Amino acid sequence: METTLLTVNNVWMMICTGLVFLMHLGFSLLEIGLTRQKNTVNILFKNVFIISIGIILYTVIGFNLMYPGSFIGGVLPDYFIDLFGLSLPENGLGPEYADGGYTYWTDFLFQAMFAATAATIVSGAVAERVKLGSFMIFTIIYVGIIYPIAGSWKWGAGWLDELGFYDFAGSTIVHSVGGWAALIAVWLLGARLGKFKKDGSVGAIPGHNLPFVTAGVFLLWLGWFGFNGGSVLSAEPGATSLVLVTTSIAAASGGLAAFVTSLMKYKQYDLSMFLNGILGGLVGITAGADMMSITDAIVIGAIAGVIIVLGVALLDKLKLDDPVGAIPVHLLCGIWGTLAVGIFGDLAGVGQFLNQLIGVAAVGVFCLISAFIILKVLKSTIGLRVSEEEEREGLDIHEHGMDAYPDFRTNEH
Amino acid sequence: METTLLTVNNVWMMICTGLVFLMHLGFSLLEIGLTRQKNTVNILFKNVFIISIGIILYTVIGFNLMYPGSFIGGVLPDYFIDLFGLSLPENGLGPEYADGGYTYWTDFLFQAMFAATAATIVSGAVAERVKLGSFMIFTIIYVGIIYPIAGSWKWGAGWLDELGFYDFAGSTIVHSVGGWAALIAVWLLGARLGKFKKDGSVGAIPGHNLPFVTAGVFLLWLGWFGFNGGSVLSAEPGATSLVLVTTSIAAASGGLAAFVTSLMKYKQYDLSMFLNGILGGLVGITAGADMMSITDAIVIGAIAGVIIVLGVALLDKLKLDDPVGAIPVHLLCGIWGTLAVGIFGDLAGVGQFLNQLIGVAAVGVFCLISAFIILKVLKSTIGLRVSEEEEREGLDIHEHGMDAYPDFRTNEH
Amino acid sequence: METTLLTVNNVWMMICTGLVFLMHLGFSLLEIGLTRQKNTVNILFKNVFIISIGIILYTVIGFNLMYPGSFIGGVLPDYFIDLFGLSLPENGLGPEYADGGYTYWTDFLFQAMFAATAATIVSGAVAERVKLGSFMIFTIIYVGIIYPIAGSWKWGAGWLDELGFYDFAGSTIVHSVGGWAALIAVWLLGARLGKFKKDGSVGAIPGHNLPFVTAGVFLLWLGWFGFNGGSVLSAEPGATSLVLVTTSIAAASGGLAAFVTSLMKYKQYDLSMFLNGILGGLVGITAGADMMSITDAIVIGAIAGVIIVLGVALLDKLKLDDPVGAIPVHLLCGIWGTLAVGIFGDLAGVGQFLNQLIGVAAVGVFCLISAFIILKVLKSTIGLRVSEEEEREGLDIHEHGMDAYPDFRTNEH
Amino acid sequence: MKKIEAIIRKSKFNEVKEALHDIEVNFFSYWDVTGVGNEKQGHVYRGISYSTSDIQRRYLSIVVSDPFLDRTVEAICKSAYTGNVGDGKIFVSEVIETYRIRTKEKGPDSLK
Amino acid sequence: MKKIEAIIRKSKFNEVKEALHDIEVNFFSYWDVTGVGNEKQGHVYRGISYSTSDIQRRYLSIVVSDPFLDRTVEAICKSAYTGNVGDGKIFVSEVIETYRIRTKEKGPDSLK
Amino acid sequence: MKKIEAIIRKSKFNEVKEALHDIEVNFFSYWDVTGVGNEKQGHVYRGISYSTSDIQRRYLSIVVSDPFLDRTVEAICKSAYTGNVGDGKIFVSEVIETYRIRTKEKGPDSLK
Ligand SMILES: Nc1ncnc2c1ncn2[C@@H]1O[C@H](COP(=O)(O)OP(=O)(O)O)[C@@H](O)[C@H]1O
């Protein structure tokens, strides 16, 4: 009996692992679609690198770092007990492990797919101007060390967990962690040439392939079935199916809200906003997907959608250049979703809200500082940004000696 | 024990839900691929809108409308008992609900994904000339009200169900419902400029991206694993696996038949026909996927493939302009598949055939009338069709102020 | 109880079937992406044809041919007992069948999806110059007869199986079978015009769409979850999850190794090599995915990655023109993976290594000879290669009268 | 012989093409260019609305023998006309010699 | 009137465009061409490194009335200059007649 | 100096390019155009077979100093020839002045 249930749970978790993996394709398509064709190869290279190195890093150190069992002073994971590599524990494949929700291997792989996400978020924000080498170094440190430490505070049964901070699938632990770094990176990098004109006006730099953007968002939505559905950590019918429902509803209402808001604000049916709104809704519901009622989900998603539209405009005002909208989607909506757990749903309450605030703040400070240090050092050594000529002519030809679409006649922007 | 089986069943149903969701990406790629690049953003916008609003509408009213429990005069669903919103019933998450096939939430989401399909079918047929606003209104009414009512007749245990009409996964209840509306819409809208020349000749308007078309069809085929496989409403091994087999075989033979027919008819290896043939086979098997033998599946698929090729030619003769072949695929093959249940497989027989006929006719009349009313009203008020100039220059730039591929040099057609 | 476990196992196997199906989309995108746009429709047509005919052929004869139960002289499958068509055996849907791992129908469909792969591998290698008709004939014979016979030796409990040859998911039985034929085909066909210049230099013929290549590889990676995960032939938690982990890790390290090697060798961040390296890692781990430790997986993948880079260079030296790198990926890494089972992991040992060698050799000889005969006959009758004019202007316009991207301005190469 | 270069609206191309055929001008080449001029076009992208004067246009290059010149210019002017800013321009210049590669014909004959 | 054809680096286009606007040359057409010349560009594809002299460039076609000629050429020369091989070329030729389709204006007026 | 515009089959481009290099014409620009002429091409789409006279061609623009004119025309005529309808055309026109942006050279020197 028990083993049968374990088998079911494990099947579900493996599927969710596959779906989260698929999100990396979704992100890749989203990011290239919202940028210019002359940088496509570069962005794809970054994304393929992130998932590959991410898995290896998580194998070598990340997994143990994130689930250390014990802590030093409750904050620093005690990674002195076998930090490196994976070692199958007693009963790691039996019903005793993780209440029979999945095997040790599934556990690892599911978490590994999550880990890479943090860097992918940054990759989109710094697109079209970041130096490939510097970004790769940043990725290694951030995915290999920073993300697992932050994660351990909550999912590693660390102090935030003890505090009562709640983050179901990672609005803060995953999305904000990426979002904060994106914010720092965008600020240290500066905007793309032509984004903010001398005359103070804001230039539009249209993405080169909207079908890819749309396909990317559809795949991300589907991937979120695994991202949130898998965070139940078993196939428990009630919980998993509720999570899928709240997730889909929040996505839908997020998209609709963003579309309506941008229609009223700009008198245009803006597809890119609609799509970003869907992502906003997904990130927003992630922190409390298992705690919300249908109505809560609609409201949380809708507010996330509005945040997206206003957030994009805000960034332009602040002269921060985020080509794919990673900051509104992952940072702003990540924060919103985390706080929403204190406002809506089963956990709603002042105490919870404060815990959520603490969690957001703690993770924020930690990520801001570490991202700042890493990127600042890189900037003042090998440099963060490509030459102006390279940016003009495109990173593909300069860093890769390759065109993404050699058979097509292209326009330059 | 029971709960374990429920867990398995529910896992399978959630996967199928995800696969049906993926079909919406498949449809999007298919539709943009078979049309011109200047209308790409517009078509994507429609598809993203359809799935988003579809889920919300189904939450607010559709689900209750379709499964009303009781009927007024056996025809009109008695939607006076809590019509609006979702409310988890007693045991909605336990083995008692739906014979332990899935939870209430899974039930809802799976059906919600189906609902949006009906409008997507129409979206393809009216592409490149329909007014965005009018189409959105149509979608809301059709998906929100018409589809659920028609569906309730069969799947809501309505009169067609009592009659003995059989439609396993929706050749009629889903595909024809979309197909009939597509037929009306195409007729009221009129053909695209340049499709039917003054000299009576038929103009070809090649789709702009065949790789997208192919990817779309592959995704739809995969999605059908969920569409038909999920319609078993449990993970019962024998039934689900048989359904997957008949579905795949019908798809394959549909494609091959269409390819051979068009090769003989036009002396060309026509990829677009091959792909449409696959879809024809899929729609054709949908009504009886669980009732057919392997040989039946091959035959049903093959005939569907032939129907596609002849159907496309027929529409051109009738001067009906259906850019993506939605009518041959979803209407003609939908009808064929429904009738086939009376000809092949376990239910074959005169009585059954007549029941199938009644079902096809009843749903047809209902959809034709309601679609006609909705569209006629829209036409005589805000109008259905964009201006000639807008059609010439493309809906993307006029309705969205956006290009789908701003970095590429394009040809105009 | 038992039936519940069967249900779980069957659900997993059906999902894996779907994932393997998805690989055909992955291959399609990979192949068109690495070739020129003027041959896109042709390549897509071949891929759609392969999966369609593959399923039908496997229904009609392949399945029985591959799992004959008995052998003539232990080598030739005894296909005189009901060779044609599928017939559900006693208990074919019950726990008795295949130790309750899946139903007869799932069994068939899962294997059918594998079968088509062999031809897909060849399709990539002969792209841009092969005659469509000849290729279709080749596919029918190779997928319909050669692949099942070779497969039966191992998976049909044939002599290789008795010998102790091990090939978990088909490094040899699937990938090499395709790879050997690709080698022969490339050799008999000759290189594309402009690939090898008169002056002895090697010309580069860049693929036309790197985003498609990347998407294809992501989908293939995901598909491999089903390809290897499904080869456990049940949902046994420990085995399936281990397989997913080794598979993903080998893919990651294969990609990274190829990227680093090509960076050192060519001083370039070559995306196409990175992606090919991932595929190499996947093929490499396939033969022993269930036998390897984490470290083994990293090493096997890494070596596969290096093989890719050197293999591509080697082919250029040998003046063999393989546009998509099918031979390095599927043949070389297929051989490597098979031998690796004798070097690493639970089975490692001299005896095993020799058995692996015998398996590789036996299958190699068989495939080389049969592929040679089929292709030689085709060449000396209807011919294998299109006319020079057709190759210059593209197969799309000549064989299909269609452009893949009619709305885009294209460059010719 | 004269070379007539016409820059027109893409949406007017079919009409122009027909008009040319009506006056037996059946040989020409065309491609798409971006035009900078008086016309402006409004765009919106992610909340930034901008107007660009870079508009895609179709560029026709027609080489005709002198007697054809006037009627060709006239035909284009008529068929490409909308009256709104952005209708485009026509430029005429001298061509010294022309060849038809297939037949080695020179001069006016090569344009027939 | 004169037709000025300039073949420049794509990456220099914006500067050239601004330079033209500064001297009130607000009408022109441009498109992308492949240029063959002295400049070479290195590529790598799947381990084959090759250098090509076929480089994408931007082709500007500007018709101006004679008084505008010199300053236009000068403006382009200045703004397109980098000093490296591949800066491009400018060609000047005679235009006999010009028309503005919208207004039927002829000659210099049609260029204002 | 003269400007030679040649409209050729895409499939003949490489031969033409080599032929030009053989006679030391190493500078030119080219792009793809759609040609309307005698040649027709058959297409089929979803059961509708249609033939179009709009065929993609390659457009070469070569500016040479006068002594180069004849051999260049000749080289193109030879290398682009197939004898079938659709081989294309060559047009020659006068160029008043040319500049090399990089060196400010004028006239024939700028073409070397
Ligand atoms: N002097 C010129 N040289 C080259 N192209 C020109 C010139 N003047 C106009 N054009 C082309 O003609 C197009 C239409 O001109 P525009 O000024 O927009 O409208 P109108 O001609 O009605 O004033 C421009 O987009 C540009 O492509």
Ligand SMILES: Nc1ncnc2c1ncn2[C@@H]1O[C@H](COP(=O)(O)OP(=O)(O)O)[C@@H](O)[C@H]1O
């Ligand atoms: N005679 C010519 N005819 C047409 N285009 C030319 C000619 N000479 C040069 N070009 C164009 O100018 C571009 C730059 O010329 P190139 O020789 O590379 O640099 P530079 O002019 O600095 O020597 C070439 O790529 C080509 O497009």
Ligand SMILES: Nc1ncnc2c1ncn2[C@@H]1O[C@H](COP(=O)(O)OP(=O)(O)O)[C@@H](O)[C@H]1O
């Ligand atoms: N008068 C012309 N002006 C511009 N382009 C022309 C002209 N005549 C022919 N062409 C170009 O030459 C191409 C080949 O001409 P076509 O008539 O098809 O073959 P042929 O020259 O062998 O008769 C045409 O497609 C067109 O692009």
